[in-house]
Amino acid sequence: MWSALQFEFMRNALFASIIISILCGIIGTLVVVNRLVFMTGGIAHSAYGGVGLGLYTGISPFLGAGIFAVLNAIIMGLATVKDRDRADTVIGVLWAIGMAIGIIFVDLTRGYNVNLMSYLFGSILSISKKEIYVSAFFTILLIGWVYLFYKELLAISYDEEFSYVIGIPVIPLYFLTLIFTAISVIIAMRMVGLILVIALMSIPPYIAENYTSSFAKMMALSSVFAMFFSISGLWISYYFNISAGASIIVVAGVGFFISYLLRAFKKRKRWV
Amino acid sequence: MSSKDKVIEVEHVYFSYEDVPVLEDICFSVEKGDFCVIIGPNGGGKTTLLKLLLGILKPDRGIIKVLGKNPRDVRQKLGYLPQHTDFKLSFPISVMDVALMGRLNKRRLGKRFTDEDRKKVEEILKMLDIWEYRHLHVGRLSGGQRQRVFIARALATEPEILFLDEPTAGVDPEHETGLYEILKELNKKMTIIVITHDIGVISRYARSIACVNRKLVFHEEGKITKEMLEMAYECPVDLIAHGIPHRVLPEHN
Incomplete structure (x- = not known):
């Protein structure tokens, strides 16, 4: 098991997955208790528009995705803050529009881009030192924010009125x-990709x-569970030579179903 | 009585949800130290009125002054028990955490709770007989226990006016009387506005009564009149008084 760590890319991937797990555990908890799972999915998918924009203009697709994610988070926030009942429709529309814009930009970009898959499904094994530092810095920022406003975030999450x-x-x-969620989505996207990120944020919490x-x-x-899923997923992907992002999500999915069955079993004291 | 002693002043307030009028031409005022009971049928606009007074909703027309100001500017001085306390039952939060939430109005953003906050909350939880549950998950309590946790939270704000929306829904009779005795005691220090369906409460505790059914009729004396019942209810009313079991008033026309 330790032999894999002789490779620098494996060590980087391990560090990155620990950091991103902490990030996902914290922001995922806020997402789950505030019922923002669907919105987070929308932010993640619509960020594909930013990936396309990045490829087309030559700026970093991550930067493009980040800008798109934050902008979409703000738009979704504006659209939902007054009328929570129709929030899902607005999110669904932006979700699709973002992806469509991404596809059009990719079409307009000359040549076939082989990296496209890594934005959709992650590529933790190619993560760089610099990206680890950025992720770590942002995670510390998030922890600081949650620590400072813990009482308020708890109150708002529990009883907004x-x-x-x-x-x-x-x-x-x-x-x-929402903005912290958007940036976290982009950072976690490095590990599991923007299509799979929602699972890593919702299953552990x-x-x-x-x-x-x-x-x-x-x-x-949640952070501990996320770490368990991502590290075991990483080992599985290494030994079976399969995608790390997908392995992590499948492990998390197994965890989800075990937990779901345990929950259902505990609640079985009623007829329906 | 000078206007200084009025803690709530409402003048010609209208409110509608979409195009459905809920409240029309509401005018009344509440004096400092009042124990005002709001009664009325379901859908009559009681909760809406309370939310207008709390600054949660904005009136279509008219003026609302609470403690002489726009309700939004005096939010820190108001305590509120919502009608429903059975929401987000799986949310991981303890009794102590919920009660401490009431202290947030005393603490500036980003500051920690102090020993004084905890002391105050301890006092309130003990008064309401729920101190022993302080570490329990709120979602695992019974409806009546949870109701008291939310009352504790409202009291922890040390409000000048305490608003309660059906505080005894789901509370057993023994605790119900106990709760109103506590409110009576608190009434020495603060104005209390309470929505209830329990007309028996009125005869013992109310100093004034507001009947709300799209329009509002205010009675400065805490006595139930025939007109009040007719205005507030368009259906037969069962009235059970404290001390006299099953005294049911006759159907009114």
Whole structure:
């Protein structure tokens, strides 16, 4: 098992997956408890427009995706902040438009781009030192933000109306949450790709929620689960020579179903 | 009575959801130290009125002043118990965490809770008889226990006006009386506005009554009149008074 670590790319991949797991555990908890899973999926997919834009203009596709993700997060936030009931429609529309724009830009770009798959499904094995530093820096920023506004984030996530009544700046914090989510999506995209990222953000918190009555512990536990899934996924991909991103998600998916069955089993004390 | 003693002043307020009028030409005022009970049929606009007073909703027309200002500017001085407390039951949060949430209005953004905050919350939880549950997951409590946790949260804000939307829904009778006794005690320090379907409460605790059914009729004395029942309810009413079991009033025309 340790033999794989003699390769620098494996060591980098391991570090990266630990950092990204912490990131996904924290932001994923906010996403799950605030019912932002669908919106996060929308942000991730619509970021493909930014990938296309990046390829077309020659700027980094990650930068393009980042800009697209943040902009879409803000638009989705504006569209949903007043009317939560129709949020899903707006998100669905932006989701599709973002991807369509990406496809058009890729069509317009000369030559066939072999890297396209890595944006969609991740390529953790090719992650660079610099990218690890950026991910680590952003994760520290996220931890600092959550630490500073923990009470407020907890209050808003649990009971938005009450938070508003007692004077917490609900809307600014909602938008900040969306922006942090968007940037986290782009960073996690490096590992599992923008199509799969939603699983890494939602499965660990879903499982963690069962085992704690504290929001902070849910974040910590989610990070641990995410780490377990990504590291085991990484080893599986190494030994069977298959895609790392997909392996990680399949491992997480197995975890999800085990947890789901355990939950269902616990609740079976009723007829329907 | 000078206007200084009015904690709530409402003048000609209208509110509608989309095109459906919910409240029309609402005018009333509440004095400091009042125990005002809001009654009325389902869909009559009671909760909407409360949300207007709390600054959650914005009136279509008219003026609302709470503590002499726009409700939005005095939010820190208001306590609120929402109608439904059975939401997000799987959310990982303990009784203590929910109650502490009420202290947020005293703390500036990004500051930690102090020992004083915890002391205050401890006091309230003990008063409401739920201190022993402080570490439990809120979602695993019974409806009545959870209701008291949310009352604790409203009290933790140390409000000047306490708004309660059906505080005894799902609470067993023993705790219900206990709760109103606590509110009566709190009423010495703060104005209380409470929505309830329990008309028995009125005779014992209300100092004033607001009947809301799209329009509002305000009664400065806490006594139920025949007109009040007729205005508030368009159907037969079962009235059970405290101390006299099953005293059911006759059907009104």
